Structures are given as structure tokens and as C-alpha cells.
Amino acid sequence: MAPDGAGEIEVERNEVRDGGRRPPRAVVGSHRIEEEMFGRVFDKNIVKRIWAFVRPYRARVIISVAAVLIFTATQLVIPLIIRYAIDNGMAPGEIDHPALLYSVAAFALAILINYAASYIQETVVGQMAENVLFDIRRAMFGHLQKVSLSFMDKTEVGRLMSRLQGDVNSMQEFLETSVLSVGDIVLLFGIVFVMLWLDFRLGLLTLSVMPILFIVRIFWLPRAREAFMAAHETNSVANGALAEAIHGVRAVQSMDRQQVNFTLYDDKAAANLKTHLTAAKYAQVMVPIVDSLTGLAMAFVIVVGGSMVLNGGLDVGIMVAFLFYIQRFFDPIRSLTLQYSVMQRAMASGKRLTDVLDVRIDVKDKPGAKVLSPDMDGSVEFKDVTFGYDPKQPVLKDVSFRVNPGETVALVGPTGSGKSSAMALVHRFYDVQKGEVLVGGHDVRDLTQESLGRQVAMVLQEPFLFTGTVFENIRYHKADATRDQVIEAARAVGAHDFIMSLDGGYDAILGERGGNLSLGQRQLISFARALVADAKILVLDEATANIDSYTEMLIQKALIRLLQGRTGLVIAHRLATIRGADRIIVLQNGQVIETGNHDQLMAKGGLYSKLYNLNYASFDDIPEAELEASAQSGSQT
Amino acid sequence: MSSDAIGSATKARNSFAHVEAAGWGQGLSTLLRITRMNLRHPWQVTFAIGSTIIAATLQLTIPQLLGRAVDQTQTAIGGGAEGAAAESALLISALLLLTVSILRGLFTMTQNYYAEAVGHHIGYELRLACYEKIQRLSFSFHDRVHSGDLITIGMLDLEGVRMYFSTALVRVVLLTMLIGIGAYLLISTDPVLGLLALSFVPFVGWRSSVTRLKLRATWLELQERLSVLTRVMEENLGGIRVVRAFAAQAHEMMKFDRASKSALELAHERVGIRVRNTSAMTFSFFLAMGLVLLVGGNKVVAGEISVGTLATFLTFMTILQMPVRQLGMMVNAFARASTCGSRLFGLLDLDIAVKDAPDAKPLDITDGTLRFNNVSFAYPGAQDRQVLKNVSFEARKGETVGIVGPPGSGKSTIAHLIPRFYDVTGGAITLDGQDIRKATLASLRQSVAVVQQDAFLFTTTIENNIAYGDPWAKERRIARASEFAQLHNYVLGLPAGYGTVVGERGVSLSGGQRQRLTIARTMMLKPSVIVFDDSTAAIDAATESRIRTAMRRFAKDRVTIVIAHRLSSLMHADQILFVEGGEIVERGTHEELLAKGGRYRALYDLQVRPGEEMLDEAGGGG
Numbered sequence A: 001m002a003p004d005g006a007g008e009i010e011v012e013r014n015e016v017r018d019g020g021r022r023p024p025r026a027v028v029g030s031h032r033i034e035e036e037m038f039g040r041v042f043d044k045n046i047v048k049r050i051w052a053f054v055r056p057y058r059a060r061v062i063i064s065v066a067a068v069l070i071f072t073a074t075q076l077v078i079p080l081i082i083r084y085a086i087d088n089g090m091a092p093g094e095i096d097h098p099a100l101l102y103s104v105a106a107f108a109l110a111i112l113i114n115y116a117a118s119y120i121q122e123t124v125v126g127q128m129a130e131n132v133l134f135d136i137r138r139a140m141f142g143h144l145q146k147v148s149l150s151f152m153d154k155t156e157v158g159r160l161m162s163r164l165q166g167d168v169n170s171m172q173e174f175l176e177t178s179v180l181s182v183g184d185i186v187l188l189f190g191i192v193f194v195m196l197w198l199d200f201r202l203g204l205l206t207l208s209v210m211p212i213l214f215i216v217r218i219f220w221l222p223r224a225r226e227a228f229m230a231a232h233e234t235n236s237v238a239n240g241a242l243a244e245a246i247h248g249v250r251a252v253q254s255m256d257r258q259q260v261n262f263t264l265y266d267d268k269a270a271a272n273l274k275t276h277l278t279a280a281k282y283a284q285v286m287v288p289i290v291d292s293l294t295g296l297a298m299a300f301v302i303v304v305g306g307s308m309v310l311n312g313g314l315d316v317g318i319m320v321a322f323l324f325y326i327q328r329f330f331d332p333i334r335s336l337t338l339q340y341s342v343m344q345r346a347m348a349s350g351k352r353l354t355d356v357l358d359v360r361i362d363v364k365d366k367p368g369a370k371v372l373s374p375d376m377d378g379s380v381e382f383k384d385v386t387f388g389y390d391p392k393q394p395v396l397k398d399v400s401f402r403v404n405p406g407e408t409v410a411l412v413g414p415t416g417s418g419k420s421s422a423m424a425l426v427h428r429f430y431d432v433q434k435g436e437v438l439v440g441g442h443d444v445r446d447l448t449q450e451s452l453g454r455q456v457a458m459v460l461q462e463p464f465l466f467t468g469t470v471f472e473n474i475r476y477h478k479a480d481a482t483r484d485q486v487i488e489a490a491r492a493v494g495a496h497d498f499i500m501s502l503d504g505g506y507d508a509i510l511g512e513r514g515g516n517l518s519l520g521q522r523q524l525i526s527f528a529r530a531l532v533a534d535a536k537i538l539v540l541d542e543a544t545a546n547i548d549s550y551t552e553m554l555i556q557k558a559l560i561r562l563l564q565g566r567t568g569l570v571i572a573h574r575l576a577t578i579r580g581a582d583r584i585i586v587l588q589n590g591q592v593i594e595t596g597n598h599d600q601l602m603a604k605g606g607l608y609s610k611l612y613n614l615n616y617a618s619f620d621d622i623p624e625a626e627l628e629a630s631a632q633s634g635s636q637t
Numbered sequence B: 001m002s003s004d005a006i007g008s009a010t011k012a013r014n015s016f017a018h019v020e021a022a023g024w025g026q027g028l029s030t031l032l033r034i035t036r037m038n039l040r041h042p043w044q045v046t047f048a049i050g051s052t053i054i055a056a057t058l059q060l061t062i063p064q065l066l067g068r069a070v071d072q073t074q075t076a077i078g079g080g081a082e083g084a085a086a087e088s089a090l091l092i093s094a095l096l097l098l099t100v101s102i103l104r105g106l107f108t109m110t111q112n113y114y115a116e117a118v119g120h121h122i123g124y125e126l127r128l129a130c131y132e133k134i135q136r137l138s139f140s141f142h143d144r145v146h147s148g149d150l151i152t153i154g155m156l157d158l159e160g161v162r163m164y165f166s167t168a169l170v171r172v173v174l175l176t177m178l179i180g181i182g183a184y185l186l187i188s189t190d191p192v193l194g195l196l197a198l199s200f201v202p203f204v205g206w207r208s209s210v211t212r213l214k215l216r217a218t219w220l221e222l223q224e225r226l227s228v229l230t231r232v233m234e235e236n237l238g239g240i241r242v243v244r245a246f247a248a249q250a251h252e253m254m255k256f257d258r259a260s261k262s263a264l265e266l267a268h269e270r271v272g273i274r275v276r277n278t279s280a281m282t283f284s285f286f287l288a289m290g291l292v293l294l295v296g297g298n299k300v301v302a303g304e305i306s307v308g309t310l311a312t313f314l315t316f317m318t319i320l321q322m323p324v325r326q327l328g329m330m331v332n333a334f335a336r337a338s339t340c341g342s343r344l345f346g347l348l349d350l351d352i353a354v355k356d357a358p359d360a361k362p363l364d365i366t367d368g369t370l371r372f373n374n375v376s377f378a379y380p381g382a383q384d385r386q387v388l389k390n391v392s393f394e395a396r397k398g399e400t401v402g403i404v405g406p407p408g409s410g411k412s413t414i415a416h417l418i419p420r421f422y423d424v425t426g427g428a429i430t431l432d433g434q435d436i437r438k439a440t441l442a443s444l445r446q447s448v449a450v451v452q453q454d455a456f457l458f459t460t461t462i463e464n465n466i467a468y469g470d471p472w473a474k475e476r477r478i479a480r481a482s483e484f485a486q487l488h489n490y491v492l493g494l495p496a497g498y499g500t501v502v503g504e505r506g507v508s509l510s511g512g513q514r515q516r517l518t519i520a521r522t523m524m525l526k527p528s529v530i531v532f533d534d535s536t537a538a539i540d541a542a543t544e545s546r547i548r549t550a551m552r553r554f555a556k557d558r559v560t561i562v563i564a565h566r567l568s569s570l571m572h573a574d575q576i577l578f579v580e581g582g583e584i585v586e587r588g589t590h591e592e593l594l595a596k597g598g599r600y601r602a603l604y605d606l607q608v609r610p611g612e613e614m615l616d617e618a619g620g621g622g
């Protein structure tokens, strides 16, 4: 350490402090742009994947499409009925009362059918969309339970949550509207057909305005797509930043970053505002165009159709029907235009959803994997294990050791030496690159993960508790554990007393991640949870690091009985923690450098004895050379 | 089991987000408030509403023009001589129609654009307000409210409020205009037919108000159930290692299914309510149209009105068809805005528990003496449980205070009180004689730094994480701080060095690396008081002792508080406090405490004396 380290830090801080500038090194939210760049409106593969979720509801799809068709048909028929009524029921002079009555009866029938069809279609579609939505979410959630932890390590919870919610919701919107679009398209063709049938020339004339619309769209589309995508992206950027602010609020407040973060967030929110305004412009610019074309078509009908009526070449009823149809004609066009952005959003979301569903499951049960029986001996063996999170950078190198049944073995070593990683391998959180890990004499890759998990209980370095009662947390997945078992485990780890002092005792509700408990208390509860799991092998990764030695000693005493006949693997930095261990394995830089019991290792005078001495000796007395020696291990892992 | 889990999760829901389905009163005041917010953009609102009125008026003239054109063809049928005149009359009608259509399109565009613009501006303001509020709300709030619920408010509820103007308000204006002017025109043309044409309006009005209330209640309940689902998913993903470690996937799926199913049921119900409403409205509309046809037809036959007039009536009704269908959506939008608004405003209106006093002054630090004066404290969430009782101590610049004690004894609580994450409930904490409650929060938090026990790392580069508290820092200073925390060499060994992105809560770092990063991050600040809350527990003794050596320089001109379980971490403190049950039960230097032979001594013995005999001995005694 340079002698003047601290002083220098302060001088520089004053030099660079400059409230006016945007901080160069600050960001809020973490956003990977590449994911959002999916702008296609239609992608066969994605549609196929989504269809797989809709398939189970085929019958309902058919019903609702049928209902849509009927609905559309009634929409088409109503103007025809009106036309009939005008031409036959009320032609001046020739009074034909029954025709009017017939048409009113037909009209009544049409609206009844219309009502029923729209009711069926909307209910069926709406509920089906909800079902599909929940199914997709369930499939993703289920898949995430299986994907390898290396994927989960890299991916923030917030990002996955936005897949499970935001993207799933835009799929729902798409599903709901797409059945309606079917109706729209049918309506469009139906109207074209009916108009041509009523009067071919007038029909053609009316349709002649359509090419203008297509030309306009050719120019509009690419720009609009870009604008919609930009809006979508800035929105998820801003949401990501908000999620970060929520999760990291304690860190933000303790480092007084609110002001800086607010400025940065303002930038993102303002960018979001801007892109949304642009997108709104693009979406709305089509409105006057469509309206003008409607007006143009109607003008044609009035001028041309009107003069045909004047010349007696056309019934006035047909002209009225035309005017009706033209107004109805542009409605589906308008909603299909809106549908465009929904489609595009849905495709982008569908892409992200299928990406999650397609995450490879690296660690999975072999076909015919064996079930690890609870009567296995409980031995653990590492044989020449090489492992790295990135295969190019091994974290464990040729590690071999054996833990005999019923033995308690301690793993010690500098931080980052690979202790937690080794324990993760016992549980097959990851697969080794070389060598093998044996539990109960079986390669973990030959066992079902479920049975392996039931025989290896872990207290993780970071205690994680769920929202819910203390009781539920300790019992966790062992639904058959009794209250007495839970209390016994809590007593063993010395948690009983403080639990009883909580408001509600074992039924006290824990906050998010157990936030209303102290860290040590959380650790005790997660310890108790591992005891209740009643597994043959118990892995304690710094299980008592945040607990004082006295409490720890009480736990160790209680454990002696509970651990009888079980294998223990203990990681600890406080070497007093491991004094009960049968054997000690010292890891450094991913390699086993020493093994033996306490006395043997102390006699050897290696890393262990140095670490041990450091534990209680005054650090003033440690010779610089010794510090240097351990420096190589400490920070270069 | 699972039903309990969901049950208690529901019970645990925060009371503030749970808005009573109080019916009209509460809903209306929320809607009024959103409306007032909208009015703060007077120009855009004027444009939007003005265009809506003009567009609606133009739209209403279309049936008139069409009717006129139809009549023009009718009158001419009798006499051929008038043919040419009729044709030019038709041409005029056609041109008028075209002009009106174009104008209507333009005004509709303006209406929609400005309506959306108002919404987006409000969305922007609310986003900022939400972000700022969440950042400022004190720890006790965040202890109580689940982060998933805040995310729901900040994203989904905000959307509901943002959409209010365009999907609810503007539509009301549009519908009122269409129906109002239409009613006037129709009734003045033919009172009977006019009343018939509008006969659906009262029914629709009644349905909407009934449905709005029903939908609001369903919305509220659905949001709650979705929150539970969110929580289940979020905790599962956040605690995925625990899930895997216990092979509890099946259990988690069960939890998920239960939450999911209860939300799905309600979602179905909501679809039902909505559809029943829309269909009934559409039906009543068509019914009115049928009546017009029947009665109007008879009138035409009787020669009371022309075919053109009937066509006007019918065209008018087709114009209304779309808005009537939209009425359902409008009702939904009102219901949504009022529920979402209640939740959002519930958050924005919250009082911040820990904030600057009205007469707060920036801290003026000269000596840098920290004093605890008979401090008592209970967490706001559990007020009858005193966590600290009459804690008093003093530390001067350059001094180190060590704190030890069993889990839950209140050590972290002491650390949390100094930067005012919570306010003391009794006694006072002073810095250089100034009560910290009288100082501005910003100045206080710049003078007090806490290395938290369970630290949150941001998903960004190591460099940005270290510079979090001082984003203007130069690279050299970042490297210094990281050397200080014994992290520098490790970082240099990484392929991307300081540019390596670390994950949320630092998953891709080992426990000790994460703690060292947290220490480095705190070293960047320039505090007068620095607290290490058990922040070397996952660091081996050798590395820790190097950190401590480095610390000695740093500690010279500030107060250092070290909370630790490993006694070698704090044995050199000027003063060691042994805390138990929220009280200081022993205090003194290492030597004094050893000599005293109390609890501290017992801990010391446990840590330094090797071997089994300790267990036996303690077992006999305790």
C-alpha cells in the first residue's frame, strides 16, 4: 500500500468535484440494446411457437372465428336490409306494407344474431387470451426452474420479470385483437364483394381510391416502424431504471446519489416522452389520409351514383347502401392500421418470450438417471475436477478429495479461491469441465437432480428468505414437516428465542427477503431450514459468518446430535468455526494445497497455520513478509 | 402449505396500496385530480378538446350532406328537365362532403395527437414524481412495501392514469358532442323519430355507471392478486439458488399455480363483465335503429318524411355505432384510471418519515465527534419491541469504536441510525454537538458512510460500482480505493478489468469479492464517520488484515465504527462495546474487557483456543 493513499484520495475528490457537469461515470438502469432490435411485423417461427400455445384452445378459436364471421355477416346484411326496406317498403306511391314489416323483422333477427355472436366471440376470445397468457407465463416460469444457473447468474431478475409480465401482456393484446382482425379482414372482403355485386361499375369506382392508400403506406411504413420501435425501447429503458431505483434504494440513499440519479432518469424519461410523441405523430398522420379517401369515395358515389339514379340506372336504395358501406369500409382499414403497431410489438415480445423458452438447459437429467436413495452412504468425492464459469478461466483446477460417510470436512482458503464453487458442484448447479463429482458413490451426472437435491441440504453464503411466515420459511418445501420438527430445528440453531419474541412467533410474517430480521437472524433461519430438509449431506457455506462465536458454539453443540451419521461440508473464514472438523482442506487459487487435521496442518506451517495465527494474533505483529506471502493468494484469484 | 404461503403473502400486502373499493366518492376525487393534472397543459388540452368538438360537428354534418344528396336524386326522378340542375347540385354536395371529410380527418388527427400528447406529458411528470418519491421514501417504507408492488405502481398504474385523458375524457366529450348535437338536429327534424333514435342513450348511461363500479372493484382485486403472483415469481427468481439447493421446483410451481389460478379466475370474470356490458350496449343501440327503421319507414310510406330524412337518421346512427362500442372501453378506462390513480396517488402523497426539518442547516463539522445520548429505538414496523435501550457512547476524530454482540442485538441498528436511515425514538445522536435531526439529510449522508452488511451492487461495470458515490472521480482514485480494499489485483486479472460488468447483487463475484467491492465503494466517499457493518465476514484473515493496515491512514481523521464477529477485526479499537438485547452490557478496551472476564472474554476464548475442549467446557457451563 502506498504510504499516502488516503490523503491522495481526498485531494483528488476536491479537484474533480463539479456539480454542473453530468457525471461521466454514472448510469441508471442497465439496458442491452441488442435485445430490442426486432422490428419485423411477422415472423413465421414466432407465430408457430405462439400457435403451439393456442392449439389446446383450437375448439374455442374455431368457435370464435365462426362467431366473428357471423358477426361480420350481420354487419354486412344490415345495410342490405335497409336498402330493401327503402326500395321495396317505402317507394313512394306503391304501398307495400308487408315488405317494410318483413325488413323490420329481418332487421330484428339480424341484430339478435349480431348480439349473440359478438357476445360469444368477445367472451371466448377474451378468456382464451387470458388462458394463453397464463399458459405462456407458466411455461416460461417452469422453464426458468430448469435452466442452468449460469444463465440465471447473468440475467437480472428485473429483466426476466419484464419478460414474464410486459411481454406476456403484449402477446395478450395481440391475441385479443387478432381475432377481431380476422373479422376486419373478412368485413373488408365482404364489403368489396357486396359492393361489386350491387353495382359492378360503381363498386370499381369506389375501390379505385384504394391504390392511393397503398402508395401512402409504402412511404409511411418504414418510418412508422422505426418510430414505434424507438418508443418501445425507450420505455423499457426507463422502466429498467425505475426497477433499479426500487431495488437499490438503500444503496442509493446511503451514498446520497438521489440528485444525480434523478437527473439521469430525467434524461431517460424525457427521451421516452420524445419518442412517444414522434410515434403518436406517425400513428395519427394516417387518420386524415384515410378520412380524405373516405370522403373521396363518397363523393364519387354521390356524383356518379347520383347521376345514375337520376337516369334511372340505379336504385336509390343501392346508393344509400353504398354510402353506408363506404363508411364501414374504412373502419376495418383504420383498425388494421392500429393493429400494425400491436402486431409489431407482439412479434418483438414473442421473440423475447421464445428466447426465454429456448434457453438451453445445460444441466439436465440423463435419460434413465438413477434416483439417489436416502440410504446411500453419504460420501462425497471430487476426482480431478476442473471447472470454470467461463471454460477458459478455470476456477477449480484438478481438485481431488474425498469426504467419507459421516465425516465432517472443512474447506478453507482465501476469498475467491473457489470454495463456494466447489460446493455448487456437489449439488450439480453446474457441470464440471473435466473429472467427476461423486455423491454416495455415483457420478452426480447419473443421478436425478430431484433426488440429489433431497439428499444435499445447503446453507448458502447469502441467506435468502421468502415473504411469508417464519414457519413456512423453515419448513419450506417439506410440506410434511411438523411444527415440532420446525421448532426443534429452530432451537438447535438458537433461533427459537428470538422467533418467540417476534410479534406472532412462528407465524410472524417476514418482509421481503426477510428484511425485518437482522442478517444473523436470517442466517439462523436459513440454517434451520437446511436442518428440516433432513438430508444425508449438509453443506454449510459460511453459515455462521454473521453470527458471534458464542451462539455459534451453542449451534455446534446442538448439531453434534443432529448430524450424527450425516456428512458435513463446512466452509468458514473464522477458523474457530471449523475446530470440530475431522479434516481440513485448504484451497488456494482453485487448487487443493493442503489437507489434514488441525494439528497436522499447524505442524506443517503452511497457509493454514498462517491464516490461523492471523485470526487471533495482533496484526501489528505480523511480519510484512507473511502478509506478502498471503497477498498472492488473497487478491489474485 | 402453499395455500398458507399465498394467504400470508396476501396478508402481508402493504396497506397503502390496498385502496378500499369506496365507490363513487373515492373514485371521483381521484378522477378529478387526474383531470386537474391534465388541465395543467392548457394549450394541449384546448387543442385536443377544441379539435374534438370541431371534428364531432363536422362528422355530424356528414349525414346531413348524404341525406341531402339522396334527396337530390329523389326530387329529380320525376321531371327529366331538372336533371342537369340536379347533377350540379349533386356535384356541390359531393365537393362539400369531400371537404368536410378532409377537415374532419385533420381535426381528428389533431384531437388524437394532442390527447396522446397530454397523456405522455402527464406520464412523464408522473414518472419523475414516482422515481423521486421512491428514492426519497425512507427505509421504514421500503421495509414495509414489497418492491414488486412498487414496480406495479410505477409501471402499470402509471399507464392507467396516463391513458385517462385520451381514452376516457376526450371520448366523453366526443360522445356528448355527437349525441348532444345529434339529438338536437334529429329532434328538431322529427321529434318522434329523434327520440326513438336516441332511446338507447339512457340505457347506456345507466349500464356504464353500474359497470364502472363493478369494474373498479374487480380491477382493484385483480391488481392485488397479480401483485401476489408477481411476488411469487420475483422471489422465486431472486432466490433461485435456494430453490435449486432444496430441489423445491415442484413446490414453487405449486405456489405459482395457486397464485396464477386465482388471478386467472378474476381475469375471466373481468372479461365477462366487460363483454356483457359492451354487448348489451351494442344491442340496445341496434334496437333503437330497428325502431327508427320501423317507425321511419311507416312515416315515409305515409309521406310524412322523405327517404332522405330517413337516410339521415340511419347514417347518423351508423356514425354512432363505433363510439357506442367504444363506450364500453371508455367505462373500462374510467374504472382503470380511478383504481390506478388511487394507488399511484397513495404513493405520491405519502409522508416521508425521515426528511429535512424546516430549519435544517448543513452540518458543520470541525472536531468530528460522534455522540449517542441515551438513544432508544424501535422499528416503525414493530413499535412495541425496543431494539435499542439507552445507548450512549462517544467517539472522537481518529478513534475507532468496535461493536460486538449476538445476532439481533441491535448492532446494525446503531449503524442505521447515524445516517438517519431511521430516526431515533428516544435520546439523540449528535455530530459535533449538532443533533443530526437538525441537519440537512444531504450533508449528513455525505458525512456518514456505512458499509452495509448485505450490500446491493448495481448491474454495471466494476468501475461504475466503485464510483457510485462519486461519479466524477478520476480513474486513478478508483484504482486507489480498490487497492485499498485489496480488490485491485483481482480486477486487473479479469479479462475486461474495471470494465467487467457485475451482476445484480453481485452474483458473479465470490462473497468476499463482493464485500471488498462494497468497501472500495465506500472508500470513495469522504465521510467524517465511517461504519463497517460486519463487512469482512466473508474475507479471509490475511486479506482482512491488509485492509486494516490500509485503513489506519484513512481512519486518522475520522470516526471509525467496526462491527464484527471476528475479534481480531476490532481488538485494536479505542473502545469496544458489547451489545446484547439492545443495551451496551460491557465496554472498554480489549485488555480491559479481557481482564473483566465477562462475555467478551468468553468470545475471545472461543476464538483463540483451539480444539474440542472448548466445546465440552462451554457445554458444561452453558
Ligand SMILES: Nc1ncnc2c1ncn2[C@@H]1O[C@H](COP(=O)(O)OP(=O)(O)OP(=O)(O)O)[C@@H](O)[C@H]1O
Pocket: A153, A389, A390, A395, A413, A414, A415, A416, A417, A418, A419, A420, A421, A422, A461, A637, B507, B508, B509, B510, B511, B512, B513, B538, B539
Ligand atoms: N456465478 C459466477 N459466475 C462467474 N464467476 C463466478 C461466479 N461465482 C463465482 N465466480 C468467480 O469464481 C471465483 C471463485 O468464487 P467462489 O465463490 O467459489 O469463491 P469462494 O472461495 O467461495 O470465496 P469467498 O470466500 O469470497 O466466498 C471467483 O473469482 C469469482 O469471481
Ligand SMILES: Nc1ncnc2c1ncn2[C@@H]1O[C@H](COP(=O)(O)OP(=O)(O)OP(=O)(O)O)[C@@H](O)[C@H]1O
Pocket: A498, A515, A516, A517, A518, A519, A520, A521, A546, A547, B143, B379, B380, B381, B382, B387, B405, B406, B407, B408, B409, B410, B411, B412, B413, B414, B453, B534
Ligand atoms: N427493518 C426492520 N424492521 C423491524 N425489525 C427489525 C428490522 N431490522 C431489524 N429488526 C430487528 O431489530 C433487532 C436488531 O437488529 P439488528 O439488525 O440491529 O441486529 P444486529 O445486531 O445487526 O444482528 P446481526 O449480528 O445478526 O447482524 C432484531 O431483533 C431484528 O429482528
Ligand SMILES: [Mg+2]
Pocket: A419, A420, A421, A461, A541, B510, B511, B512
Ligand atoms: Mg464463497
Ligand SMILES: [Mg+2]
Pocket: A518, A519, A520, B411, B412, B413, B453, B533, B534
Ligand atoms: Mg447486523
